[in-house]
Amino acid sequence: MSGLAFLVPAFLVGLGVLVVPVVVHLRHRQRKTAVPFPSLMFLKRIEFREVRRQQIHHWPLFLLRCLAIALLVLAFARPFFQDREMGGGFAVQGGREVVILLDHSASMGFGDRWSRAQAAAQEIIDGLTAGDRAAVVLFHSTATVATTPTADKALLTAAIDEARPTSGSTRYGPALRAAREIVFGTDRPGREVIMMSDFQRSGWTGEDLQTLPEGTSFKTVDLSGTTSDITVGSIEVVANNQGDRTVGTVVAQVVASDLREPRQIMATLEVAGRNTETREVTVPARGPVALRFDPITLPGAPLRATIRLETRDSLPGDDAFHFLAFADPAVRVIHRLPDGADPGRSFIRQALGISRQPRVDVMLRSSTITAADLSRADVVLLEGVSFPGGGEGQRLTDFVRAGGGLLHVLNERVSGAWPSALIDAQLGDVVDRSAGAPATIGLIRRDHPVFEPFRLPRSGDFSATRIYRYRSVRSDSMEVIAQYDDGAAALLVGTSGSGRVLIWSSSVDNVWSDLPLQPVFLPLAHQLVLFAAGFIDQPTAYRIGDVASFDPEVTANAPVILVSPGGERRRFEPVATPLSFTIAEQGFYELREARAGGRLLATAAANLALGESDLTPLDPADLAIAAGAPDSVPSAANPVQADLTVQEREREQSLWWYVLALVAVTLLVEPMIANRLTGAVRTPVVVSGVNQ
Numbered sequence: 001m002s003g004l005a006f007l008v009p010a011f012l013v014g015l016g017v018l019v020v021p022v023v024v025h026l027r028h029r030q031r032k033t034a035v036p037f038p039s040l041m042f043l044k045r046i047e048f049r050e051v052r053r054q055q056i057h058h059w060p061l062f063l064l065r066c067l068a069i070a071l072l073v074l075a076f077a078r079p080f081f082q083d084r085e086m087g088g089g090f091a092v093q094g095g096r097e098v099v100i101l102l103d104h105s106a107s108m109g110f111g112d113r114w115s116r117a118q119a120a121a122q123e124i125i126d127g128l129t130a131g132d133r134a135a136v137v138l139f140h141s142t143a144t145v146a147t148t149p150t151a152d153k154a155l156l157t158a159a160i161d162e163a164r165p166t167s168g169s170t171r172y173g174p175a176l177r178a179a180r181e182i183v184f185g186t187d188r189p190g191r192e193v194i195m196m197s198d199f200q201r202s203g204w205t206g207e208d209l210q211t212l213p214e215g216t217s218f219k220t221v222d223l224s225g226t227t228s229d230i231t232v233g234s235i236e237v238v239a240n241n242q243g244d245r246t247v248g249t250v251v252a253q254v255v256a257s258d259l260r261e262p263r264q265i266m267a268t269l270e271v272a273g274r275n276t277e278t279r280e281v282t283v284p285a286r287g288p289v290a291l292r293f294d295p296i297t298l299p300g301a302p303l304r305a306t307i308r309l310e311t312r313d314s315l316p317g318d319d320a321f322h323f324l325a326f327a328d329p330a331v332r333v334i335h336r337l338p339d340g341a342d343p344g345r346s347f348i349r350q351a352l353g354i355s356r357q358p359r360v361d362v363m364l365r366s367s368t369i370t371a372a373d374l375s376r377a378d379v380v381l382l383e384g385v386s387f388p389g390g391g392e393g394q395r396l397t398d399f400v401r402a403g404g405g406l407l408h409v410l411n412e413r414v415s416g417a418w419p420s421a422l423i424d425a426q427l428g429d430v431v432d433r434s435a436g437a438p439a440t441i442g443l444i445r446r447d448h449p450v451f452e453p454f455r456l457p458r459s460g461d462f463s464a465t466r467i468y469r470y471r472s473v474r475s476d477s478m479e480v481i482a483q484y485d486d487g488a489a490a491l492l493v494g495t496s497g498s499g500r501v502l503i504w505s506s507s508v509d510n511v512w513s514d515l516p517l518q519p520v521f522l523p524l525a526h527q528l529v530l531f532a533a534g535f536i537d538q539p540t541a542y543r544i545g546d547v548a549s550f551d552p553e554v555t556a557n558a559p560v561i562l563v564s565p566g567g568e569r570r571r572f573e574p575v576a577t578p579l580s581f582t583i584a585e586q587g588f589y590e591l592r593e594a595r596a597g598g599r600l601l602a603t604a605a606a607n608l609a610l611g612e613s614d615l616t617p618l619d620p621a622d623l624a625i626a627a628g629a630p631d632s633v634p635s636a637a638n639p640v641q642a643d644l645t646v647q648e649r650e651r652e653q654s655l656w657w658y659v660l661a662l663v664a665v666t667l668l669v670e671p672m673i674a675n676r677l678t679g680a681v682r683t684p685v686v687v688s689g690v691n692q
Helices: 009-026 059-077 084-090 113-126 153-162 173-184 347-353 371-375 390-401 449-454 521-533 620-626 646-653 655-679
Strands: 004-006 033-037 079-081 096-103 133-139 143-150 190-197 217-222 229-242 245-257 263-271 274-283 287-292 296-298 303-310 320-325 330-336 359-365 379-383 405-409 426-432 441-444 469-474 479-484 489-496 499-504 547-550 560-563 569-572 579-582 587-593 600-607 685-689
Touching (some): 004 009, 059 655, 079 655, 096 113, 096 143, 096 173, 113 190, 133 173, 143 153, 143 173, 173 190, 217 620, 229 303, 229 320, 245 263, 245 303, 245 320, 274 287, 330 347, 330 521, 347 359, 347 521, 371 390, 379 521, 390 405, 390 489, 449 479, 449 521, 469 489, 499 521, 547 600, 560 579
Parallel strands (some): 033 685, 096 190, 190 217, 330 359, 379 405, 405 499
Antiparallel strands (some): 004 079, 133 143, 229 245, 245 296, 263 274, 303 320, 441 479, 479 489, 489 499, 560 587, 587 600
């Protein structure tokens, strides 16, 4: 629809005021002017008669006044051209600031979504008029400004053509923040943000988003469509010892979404770059199905493995799942009990025996711990026994300082002191709280790795534990990460050389406390041992956006190079802490020595975020509300069809400014014309005087 329209047409009623100039002209009476004259004897007396005008004598002045009134009424009615091309020439006082938000997450590689997105973006660029500027922002889990606001269409087109879908996950928050920064400081009257995406529901979980500045138009180009997909949801390598070798069975969970009917697909397992097995699996229309491959031999070093699905769907990026297959490393613990103690009554031993990843191997000792024992151990657990003296104590001290772990659980039998070469701590008396109210665990450091499983709300209640007796322990060098309700130390952590020392000040035998009966005991026992061992879990696979870590043992001695799946190389100097980085690409990351032909030190497998395979869309209108633009237009598959609202089109053209300017010019010209015409008209003269 084209032509002139009005934002507030009710003001056109004011055109009725045009009758005012007509009435003024028709009711205007000629004025008589009295002129004194010395003698009227020779003059004939004629009575002056006032005559009302019956016709308009000064048409230019009349029309000019009518024009001023009409233009003023039009300005209040806020005119605009409904056709964009007709109104484009009136945006010269600033034009528009257009921000194109282009989603290039992994899901945009589904079918023809990316090509449609590029075509839609190009159509918007081609539609820019004189005075308009545009910026291109590419976003997935982060946002990158590809071009700052510019009127150079060639530069904008190049940015669109060069962009490609990535392995990133969809997130709308970073894109809206980038758009806000661009349009916030602009002085242009028209501000538009156009988001092009498949609008995955997983990209926004309902969190608060930064709202766009007031008056910003938010439009969406919805590129969603078919949502059916098949992918590998997770894998597990179940290791079993068979004599002198370890074998692993790869079990994959194949997940389907929105299939019309069950589908048969082929799945291939690749190990070390070789196809080892291909299986056929029937995938249900919705939900997962387990896929089990034949066992493979697992060496000590991790093996690169990939499961490839022949799904014939439109999102090939999630048809491959990369992972590492390796024998599950065991944490070896020497459990030292008092002489004659029954191992079957040790709650902590039973808790450590219930473990899968990693497996905990417990070696019981009720007498001297030998050097041979320490050579194959990661942690020494002293339960209810004093720190040994003599050669055994020295061996244990050297073991810890060389990188081993020590977990000491106290009770009334523990006496003496710890070697100063090991830790600086003093053992105190038994505190008995059994007669009155028992002690509780009042404060824990949930940000410490020991309490990592309990960080989230309702993930573990330590306050329900009742402590009837405990030993007081004082130390200026050890960190207290758990306290009783009276402020006494419950769990202390310290370092000695390269090793770690942990002290639990109460027993775990269901006599001094009821901790073994609490749900938190099992995960706590595992965490105490794993932290003492310095264990770093090596996942079989990461997802895009995860933070991966490499063991500091491979980064502490010499510089290393991190090679991404795409070939990007990053150099890191020696560090004594785990080397951490964010997973950003699908494939295998390699950590190598920083020299020509450097040895491979470690590997990490990376896959698309599982949410990218969930193509369920959200309503773009919900996102518009969250962005602070609830009145913006609904989404459209084609940007040309996403017409501007009448308010936006009128605000963009701002014709009323030009109309008011014409009113001002008219009002300036009208007095000049009126004075000129009034001076040219004869005024009747009345002569008055005295007859002589």
